[in-house]
Amino acid sequence: MGKLTVLALRIVLVMLFAGSVFLQAVMVPLLAVDLGEIDPDLAFPRAPVLVTVVLGIVTAQVVLVCVWRLVTMVRRGTVFSHAAFRYVHIVIGAFVAAAFLTFALAVVLAPGEAVPPGIVLLICGIVVAILGVALVVLVLRMLLAQAVRMQAELKEVI
Numbered sequence: 001m002g003k004l005t006v007l008a009l010r011i012v013l014v015m016l017f018a019g020s021v022f023l024q025a026v027m028v029p030l031l032a033v034d035l036g037e038i039d040p041d042l043a044f045p046r047a048p049v050l051v052t053v054v055l056g057i058v059t060a061q062v063v064l065v066c067v068w069r070l071v072t073m074v075r076r077g078t079v080f081s082h083a084a085f086r087y088v089h090i091v092i093g094a095f096v097a098a099a100f101l102t103f104a105l106a107v108v109l110a111p112g113e114a115v116p117p118g119i120v121l122l123i124c125g126i127v128v129a130i131l132g133v134a135l136v137v138l139v140l141r142m143l144l145a146q147a148v149r150m151q152a153e154l155k156e157v158i
Contacts, residue, residue, distance in 0.1 A: 001071075001074050006075050009067075010068070010071065013071075016064055017064050017065075020057050020064070021061075023057055028050060028053060028054055028057075031050065031053065032046065035049065035050070045108060049105065049108055052101050052102075052104055052105045052108065053105075055097075055101050056098055056101045056102065056105075059097050059098040060094075060098070062090060062091075062094045063091050063094045063095070066088075066090050067087075069087050070084060070087050070088070073087075079144075080147050080151050081148065082148065084148075085141070085144070085145075088140070088144060091137055092134050092137050092141065095131070095134035095137060096131070096134050098130050099127050099130040099134065102123060102127045103123075103127045105123060106123040106127070109123070
């Protein structure tokens with residue numbers, strides 16, 4: 001991977017991480033205030049929604065940090081090693097956790113009339129999409145495993 005590509009990716013990762021911190025520091029408290037102003041008859045539990053949103057942001061931050069570490073390994077030429085698997089496993093786990101958190105959000109929003117059923121169904125569709133991303137990363141992990149094996153075999157031959 002070229003220096004310019006690595007630099008561009010790192011800039012994007014920093015911007016995404018800064019945006020996620022902004023969400024946690026500014027937008028979640030504003031969401032808490034807005035949820036407090038909802039009509040009590042239509043309201044859903046505020047605390048579970050806020051906790052789910054914050055934990056969802058944390059899962060995204062974990063993925064960003066792991067991608068940063070993997071890009072660093074690519075730059076050093078050490079990505080095809082067993083050390084990379086640790087970060088890939090964490091990314092897969094973070095996506096699965098995000099899917100469960102999103103499903104939990106759907107479960108919290110489902111009862112009552114505060115949220116239309118179509119929105120809850122849409123959130124469940126997002127759960128499937130997040131799990132699909134986790135499966136794609138799992139396939140990429142399998143490709144990484146094959147590359148590590150092939151590299152080890154090449155070293156034996158040479």
